Amino acid sequence: MINAVTSDIATIGRINAVPAILQVICETTGLRFAAVARVTENSWTACAVLDTLGFGLEAGGELDLSTTLCNEIRSSHQTIVIDKASDDALYCQHHTPRIYHFESYISVPVFRADGSFFGTICALDPKPANLKGSAIQPMMESFARLLSIQIESEENAQRTEAALQKERAMAELREQFIAVLGHDLRNPLFAITAGAELLTKRNSDPRSQTIAQHILTCGRRATQLVQDVLDFARGRLGNGIVVNIQPCPDLDSALRHVASELQRVHPQRMIRVRIGDLAGIQCERERVAQLLSNLIANAISHGAEDGPVDISADIRDEVFMLGVHNLGQPIAPQIMAQLFQPFSRPLDGAPQPGLGLGLYIANQIALAHGGRMEVVSSSEAGTLFSFRLPLGQAPLPAPAPATS
Structure with missing residues (x-):
């Protein structure tokens, strides 16, 4: 129970509206002490306090439950309003006003969303106040309902955060x-x-x-x-795939070798290669070759079986461009948004080879080099995956979302 009360105090402490509620109560009633209390069958604990009276109670402070009127509210579920305790027929002889030296007092019950009793919002002052028959009681009861909603919302948020x-x-x-x-x-x-x-x-x-x-x-x-x-x-x-970037004078031969290997594995497919002058490129040869291998494998898996897979590599305007193009069905927009996420699969659920990591790894290699991956897909032009790597300049800005 102690842990539960501690949790409830923390919950009230996270509700931003509580200090404002207590401030409005004090300003409206003229009472100089107000609190939100967690009341159980054997404890009274302050969850939030506004004290300009010097009552001496802070959040987490406890009172003997038997000395409070909140114990009666816990049983009756009814609001208690006292204008002047010493003249009140019900409370002039009651021990609570004498113990805590107050004349005016108001306390309303607070319930959880499931109807169980949580505690009270209460306020008091040694001076009398005109509380009965005013708008103060319905206002505080409205605050109690608002607090109930806020408690439920905060507890749901905490459960969600814990699950996350x-x-x-x-x-x-x-x-x-x-x-x-x-x-x-x-x-x-x-x-x-x-x-x-x-x-x-x-x-x-x-x-x-x-x-x-x-x-x-x-x-x-x-x-x-x-x-x-x-x-x-x-x-x-970690911090992504780590690459060892250095001059790569034989990148063209590495890319041709990758295409040749995959051609031998898939002799029934047409793989066409067009590679321009790649002098001056700095990269990790094996990783760029791996990137190309993943893109070709993706094109073979998802492209039209009777269509070619075209590979192009060139330098244009100080940007190394490596592209793999295939014909076939365009990539659906809902798939495009998660194309470079790990373990991505087509929505049709058809069995696919591999783990669904090829495009994710290709993208990680591109990012590690300071470049980026782009994709354009349409029913007329087919699908083109491109790796763009700036040479001797700042990394390229993020591309606009691709459209199909």
Whole structure:
């Protein structure tokens, strides 16, 4: 119960309207002490106080419940109004006015949204005041209803915040687990692929060769998936993918090699390459090659099967432009908004190869270089993914949202 009352005090403390409510009560009634009290079956605790009287009570302070009139309000759920306690037929002999030396007093019950009793809004003063039959009682009862709504709203907000914090902690734990798992899988996968390569070279039996080649292909595929997971973890848990930017005089050959590799894997698809003069580019060769590989794989997966995949690389106006274009259905606007988010999938739920990290990692590589990814998609022109990297100048500004 103590923890619950402490929580209630904190809740009232976060409601910005409470000080204003107490100020209005004091100014309207002329009473110099007002408070919001949490009242339980065995405790009276001040949650918020406005005291110009010198009553000596602050937020968190407690009174003996049996000495207060709030205990009676907790039982009756009725407002108590006293103009002058020493002349009041009901309260002239009551112990509470004598203990706390007040003449005028008003206290209204406060209920939670579910109807349970929370406490009171009360005010008092040693001097008499004309409270009965005035607009003061309905005003304070309106304040009590407002406070009830505010309490419910604040508690809902706190529950939402707590759930959000818990989810964030769980998400971080999952991502850390992914990072550790991906890191620990690299060594056994390396052993599998190395062993499969050795078997393909030393075993002349055609059937064994086929099995070894299958193991090698699966091992390489698993290795790439693990690498994608590690890149994802670096992007989410760290400061993004780290790149080693340096002069790259052979970038054109690296890009052609990526296209050639994917052409061998997909011999039924037409992959066309057009690469201009790339002299003067500084980047991390392997990461840009990885970016291109992810874009080509995406184009092959989602582009028209009978249409070409066109790769272009050039320098225009001191900006390195690397593009991958495919024909086919345009990207829907609702997908475009989350295109570079991890684990993104088409809305139709059709099975897709990989983890859905390719475009996310490509975007992280672009950002790590100080560049950006752009995409334009329409039914007439197809889809074009572009990596734009400024050469010898400030990073490019963020692009306007793409349209289809």
